Amino acid sequence: MNKFFSTALVMGLGGSAWAADPEPAAASMRALRQAGQAALQIDGRLDEPLWRAAPVYERFVQFLPEDRQPARWRTTVQVIADEHALTFAIRAYDPEPGRIRAPLSRRDEVGLEQDYVSVVIDPVGRRRAAQFVRVGASGSLADGVFIADDDSDDLAPDFDVQAAVQSLPDGYSVELRWPLAALRFPHSGGEPWRVMLTRSVPREDANLMVSPPTLTKDALNFIAELQALEGLGDLVEQVRERSFLSIRPELTWRRAEGSGKATLGAELKWRPRADWVIDATLNPDFSQIESDAPQMAANTRFALFQQEKRPFFLESTDVVGQSQPDESGQAHGLAAFYSRTISDPDWGLRATWRGASADAVGLSLRDAGGGDVLRPAAYATAAHAYRGHSQASFVRGRQQLGNASLGLLASERGYGGGAFNRVVGSDFSWRTGESDLLRGHWLQSASTAAFDGEGRAVRSASESGHKLWLAWQHRSAEWINQLHLEEITPRFANDNGFVPQAGIRRASSELARRLGASEMAGLPLFELEAQLKLAQTEALADGAQQRGGEVIERLLEPGFWFATARNTGVWGHLGLGQQRARSGGALHAPRTVNIGLESNPAPWLSLLHAELQWGRRLDVEADRLGSGMNLVMQAKFRFALPQSWWLELEQQLGQGWVNNPAGQRSLSERNSQTLAVVHFDARDSLRLISQRSHAGRRAEGVLAALDEQGGSDSLVLQRRVGHGRILSVGASQARESAREPWQRQLFAKLVWAWSN
Incomplete structure (x- = not known):
């Protein structure tokens, strides 16, 4: 799968604006500098007088599905900078507001299947890493760090930001307050701060629009063309000596096996200076x-x-x-x-x-x-x-x-x-x-x-x-x-x-010839690639334990990848390589067909991912080939419920097997995970996770029979206020095999953060 497209598909850093001229002249963004703390209420309404004075930027361009195109929806962005925070006002215009997708979601589950805007900031200014926050049209958040060398986004970090969204007859508006305490920048020197605004509009073509006019898919990474954020004046010099402190004490009570226990813990974050x-x-x-x-x-x-x-x-x-x-x-x-x-x-x-x-x-x-x-x-x-x-x-x-x-x-x-x-x-x-x-x-x-x-x-x-x-x-x-x-x-x-x-030496390569946009049977192909994956892994000598120079794996996989409507990527490869299961063993030649699909088909089915490997597979433990398959599927559903509640339902399934020479099932494995979250509002939710796994093997000769079953379940009622105040109450059970009893527990956890 094309790495750059898959990164954008998972990450979906949204932002857009209409531009009559497809080649905008402005390459930077300007903030309105305020002395003292700006008198802004973060409610998404953009009705304070300060917003009427702040410069407006709206020269966005399309990045997905095809770059170098004018933006199809108008978006404006304004920035106000004070000694405590950067505050962004984003106006997302939409002539069809009834088609805006705005489900309530868990944190970090805002993706290209939803309408949202995103702010990307690099306070170091070298475009090697950037912090980002995505705000869905419902007010749900996703945040993390983008790393340029890997061209990857890490959604794990959470930042103490405040955001609000207001629905409007012609779209929606967003206010995002990003405290300077949550930004990471040098004490002195450094380049100008850089920023990018993006917007996602998930219609038939799943548009992603960006504020830098020169960003294209030819860039080495997604943050290669961040824009300078001007108008900050001496803000950085004023706040670089300021100290910020955050303390998050947590109290956990757990009852298991008939006895209860309470534990106290804490996390501290101190920024003595910038x-x-x-x-x-x-x-x-x-x-x-x-x-x-x-x-x-x-x-x-x-x-x-x-x-x-x-x-x-x-x-x-x-x-x-x-x-x-x-x-x-x-x-x-x-x-x-x-x-x-x-x-x-x-x-x-x-x-x-x-x-x-x-x-x-x-x-x-x-x-x-x-x-x-x-x-x-x-x-x-x-x-x-x-x-x-x-x-x-x-x-x-x-x-x-x-x-x-x-x-x-x-x-x-x-x-x-x-x-x-x-x-x-x-x-x-x-x-x-x-x-x-x-x-x-x-x-x-x-x-x-x-x-x-x-x-x-x-x-x-x-x-x-x-x-x-x-x-x-x-x-x-x-x-x-x-x-x-x-x-x-x-x-x-x-x-x-x-x-x-x-104990190995490996050489591998992936070659992809970009064939541009085209059409197939009436289906638009926004990107098309012919691909070839090659690799060879050899063993290094290790005394009597393994021979040197022995080929462990040869990979030869010609294939294709294309992107089409509804954020859909389709790929396929032929597995024509060789594998060895143990030192001194035979070098086998498995033959497989590998196909995959990832798509955002509909508002209620926000993600469908499937990968299938079918053909002659290597049974590693038995050291032989056999017919078999490996299938992995994931689906994410979003449903509106009465009382303005929302249901997130995610299902992951895995199934694989390899047959013996007699055509009997020799090795089999399956696993599943169901995750269901009912969002009562932006603060309160009920989460269920149920996971099961099974691995089985037929007894054959020296191969012992295997029948391992494990599972876990948890049910958690959670109330979340802001970034660091969380109350969770729930129950869980787990076991690693069918021979072991279920380990059950009740728990309650309170996190109460304080910061200056």
């Missing part, structure tokens, strides 16, 4: 974080990446270089720190610094939760169940050098008694031109930690290894190409990071 942010957490309770999306795992021996959602880990994710998953659940990029390796911290401390041309982050946590410690190899990843405490520490700094950046990092996981894992390394990024990006990193590890059968860490002889990674990305009007080279030696380990495979 360039520093200090985060601390003490005894946090993460139990009410939503369940992870199920993944198909029965036919792989490698760890699968899960997205981070816990609040403490979400500050400065762009500086940390935290891994981001791709569509298969694997992580790419730096991957030096993966916060999901930390399960239950007693306490944690983090410091982040941002300068005009450099930034740095350091953190340390005491993890009391134990959990699986992963040690990768070429054909499988071993998981050691650890039951003790550990100390996780990580530090990284980056220096910007024109179009390049250079970083240094160090990481340590200490288990006590001289058992540890340490990693040091360096990374770089270099934009060699408007169309090309080079990235790479070197990591060196040393480990003395081993684990016995009782879940204890013991000191062993020191082992070392390295990880080298180099990537090239090219994007132009004709081509979208990527090349990755990677070497991970057999003894490399990073207990604070994500490393699913070691």
Whole structure:
């Protein structure tokens, strides 16, 4: 799937305005500077006298479905800057207001299937990262950070913003107040602040419109053309010394197995001045974080990446270089720190610094939760169940050098008694031109930690290894190409990071020839690509455990991708490669057809995603080919209910199997997740999550029978006031297999944030 389109499809940073001239002259946006705090009531009405004096910007252009086109709907934006906040007024005109899609949604569930506007801000001004907030036509919010090098958006961070929407006979209006305390900018120096406004109008063609007149799909990333925000005057100089403090105490009561227990925790965020942010957490309770999306795992021996959602880990994710998953659940990029390796911290401390041309982050946590410690190899990843405490520490700094950046990092996981894992390394990024990006990193590890059968860490002889990674990305009007080279030696380990495979050398590339817009059987094709995926992974020698030079996988996948109406992307590939399940085993040649679709079909069916792999598949455990399939589906529904309530219903299903040579089902797996949220209003909701999984295998020869079933359910009634005042009451149950009893509990949690 085209990465740039898929990023916009998931992210949907909305904004638009009508422009009679398709080539607007204004390339910057101007704010009205106010001395003192502006007398604005955030109600979405835009009726205060200040808005009549603020400059109006309305030269938006279309970005999706086709760029370089005039905007089809008029949108205006105004900005007022005072010593406390930036306040945006956005007027979204619509001649058919009855078609505006404005469902109530959970935070971060505002996407291209809805009408909304979005504000993107880069207060550092270098267009390497940007904070964004999307405001749906119902007032629902989504926010996060966009990272230029990955061309990806991270929806996990939440910002303390205030927004209101007013429905109008000719559209809707939005007021968004973004406190300066929620922005991250240097203490001195730096470039002018940059901004972009976008708007989504999800009709038949699912339009996305943007304020920068020069942004096109040929850019290396979505924030490549942010506009300068003028008119701030000396605002930055006035507020750079100001201190901001936020404290979020939380009280949790839980009753399980006949006894109740109350715990008290807290999170603190202190910005002593503009360039520093200090985060601390003490005894946090993460139990009410939503369940992870199920993944198909029965036919792989490698760890699968899960997205981070816990609040403490979400500050400065762009500086940390935290891994981001791709569509298969694997992580790419730096991957030096993966916060999901930390399960239950007693306490944690983090410091982040941002300068005009450099930034740095350091953190340390005491993890009391134990959990699986992963040690990768070429054909499988071993998981050691650890039951003790550990100390996780990580530090990284980056220096910007024109179009390049250079970083240094160090990481340590200490288990006590001289058992540890340490990693040091360096990374770089270099934009060699408007169309090309080079990235790479070197990591060196040393480990003395081993684990016995009782879940204890013991000191062993020191082992070392390295990880080298180099990537090239090219994007132009004709081509979208990527090349990755990677070497991970057999003894490399990073207990604070994500490393699913070691002892390998890999080369991979993705080539996409852009064929432009066309039409097929009356169906408009806004974009069409011919694609080719190539890869080869070879094993590195590891004594008697594995042979060097052995091909583990060859990937050869010709295919296509196109985008059409209703935000629909369709792709297909032929799997013509080879795979080996174990060292010394046969090199198999599976043959599969892989097809997929992602679409926003209707207001009530806001997302439909399906991927199917069908043909001759490799059964990894049995080390043989067999007919089979793998199907993953996701659907999101939105329904209006009586009393102005809204229902969010999401269903995810996974089904896969491989047959033996006799045509019998040898391996099967299925999982499902149902998520239902009733929104009574913008504050109150009732959420149900139910998840089930099953993995089964037929007993054949040395292959033992397998029948594993797990599940979890939770029901939560929640009241949310603003950003940091939350009351949750609910019940949950879970079990990992059918042989174990259900573990049930009742709980209540109160979070009451205070800030200056």
